[in-house]
Amino acid sequence: MIFKSPKFRMVGDTGLLAQVGDGIDRETNLLVHNLVHAIELDPPAGFIEVIPAYNCLLINYDPIKSSINDWIEMVESHFYAPQSCIRNVPRLIEIPVCYGEDFGPDMEFVAELNGLSTDDVIRIHSSVDYFVYMLGFTPGFAYLGGMDHRLFAPRLETPRDRVFEGSVGIASAQTGIYPVSSPGGWRLIARTPIKLFTPDNELPFRYRAGDVIRFRPIDRIEFESISRSNG
Amino acid sequence: MVKEILEILQPGPMTTIQDRGRFGFRKFGVPVSGALDGFSSVIANRLTGARDDAPVLEMTLSGPKMAVLSDCVISVTGAQMPLKVNGIEKPLWATVSLARGDIVQFGVAVKGLRAYLAVGGGIWCPRAMGSSSTFAAAGLGGMNGRRLLGGDRLLSSEPTNGVRSRMLDRKFRPELCGELKLRSLPGPQDDFFNDGLETFFSAEYTVTGKTDRMGCRLDGSVVTFRDQSRLTIISEPSLPGCVQVPPDGQPIILLVEQTVGGYAKIATVISADLDLVAQARPGDRIRFTRVSHLQAVNALRERKSMLESIAFTNL
Secondary structure, eight states, X not given: OEEEEEEEEEXXXXXXXXXXXXXXXXXXXXXHHHHHHHHHHSOOTTEEEEEEOSSEEEEEEOTXXXXXXXXXXXXXXXXXXXXXXXXXXXXXXXXXXXXXXXXXXXXXXXXXXXXXXXXXXXHHHHTSOEEEEEEOSSTTOEEEEOOOGGGOBOOOSSOEEEEOTTEEEEEBTEEEEESSXXXXXXXXXXXXXXXXXXXXXXXXXXXXXXXXXXXXXXXXXXXXXXXXXXX | XXXXXXXXXXXXXXXXXXXXXOOSOGGGTOOOOOOSOHHHHHHHHHHHTOOTTSOEEEEESSOOEEEEOSOEEEEEEEEEOOEEETTEEEOSSBEEEEOTTOEEEEOOOSEEEEEEEEETTOEEOOOBTTBOOOBGGGTBSTBTTBOOOTTOEEEEESOOSSOOOEEOOGGGSOOOOSEEEEEEEEOSSGGGBSHHHHHHHHSOXXXXXXXXXXXXXXXXXXXXXXOTTOOEEEEEEOOTTEEEXXXXXXXXXXXXXXXXXXXXXXXXXXXXXXXXXXXXXXXOEEEEEEOOHHHHHHXXXXXXXXXXXXXXXXX
């Protein structure tokens, strides 16, 4: 739910956290991305970086070149005049994934827990368009909203030391993607062969927060053929 | 022209290449990284005649054993980590000339945790996403995206000739006494705490062994929450210096390898004091003192003008 007015909190002497709503919903999150976009389009003196999350944004600024009040005014001006925010148009990104087996070692668990067949899990998981709320925890880790509640699965009690890059997992009512190998506690159901992280590109990840992701089920043969074409 | 200058024989416990950090990618979850003790890394570069923002080696607890491949100048600043060249002790916070064939070695830091080694001309390494800083979790920057290993060779752009040997006077060096006073602003989630806030700003905390570039973990009086049903938050961004309190009540000062998190942050260490946190070693004692936003900004101004006006003593 979007607040009537944004709530501001100081984060030390170089940060301003602007919360525009509570909970996790798409409307609030879209407003966050639009505000981020508006700030980045015309950053005033003292701007360092802006980081979006579910219902808030953090502005990192140089307090010698700008004052905290300048930043509060800037967020408020965009908040109350949303037409002035040039829309950050969401893109639809299709990601091919191979479900189950060694690509998704927790597939059986998720299916059994919810009284579904693995085919049901694949059908349900790949039939929804997911909204990218936020990237973080590890580089490019995508927190996706909109998962069908029939796929609910708790996190692992002990996280894996290593989750392969490209893995797709479930934690409670959320699904997410690991673009780089890292430790991780989400239940893994699939993996994509495409390279999601290309540090040399201007857009280093295949998607950004505010985009929409659709998973396309592929078989092992296609997985391997895409992997090979990646070099 | 890029030249090989130093070969790593033994890497030391944790040695990485860092510069001022990687900015502009935190919205993708890529943290800033960079030298934790900014003051020491800038001074190290200046002592060798390199640019302020040139990459340096960040050496944790102890440094590497290295063979010198071509004549160069170096300087070592930060932690009190004994430096020896061919077995002879050399001064820290000073320009040191090396000749081809010399062997450089470090002892274990006596005070402080992280020392910085700069090279005349600046250490050269390819940039990843605009920075040479190593972020090993994603294999970015530095030496092939990882900490240094035996056999690695460090490069320098044209080593500066005729660098005057200089040192930084003692009065400008940070005092590393094992007791840190960190000036902090309450928040962003100070409202999650009641008595806990009192505890946090009055108790003494000890730095634990579980301390890395992601965070400095503390041990001491438990910080209690106001409401036992509100122990965490919906994940939100944080900055280096934020002090998060997990449900166990033991604070963690976040450093440079994290962008978002779901723990409440009771306070944030002011940016002028982050260099001190970089030197906090296991067993050191920390007290947090509450300051106003204005005091924090003034402290940052003082640090900046001090760095601008700092003068070296010729040797």
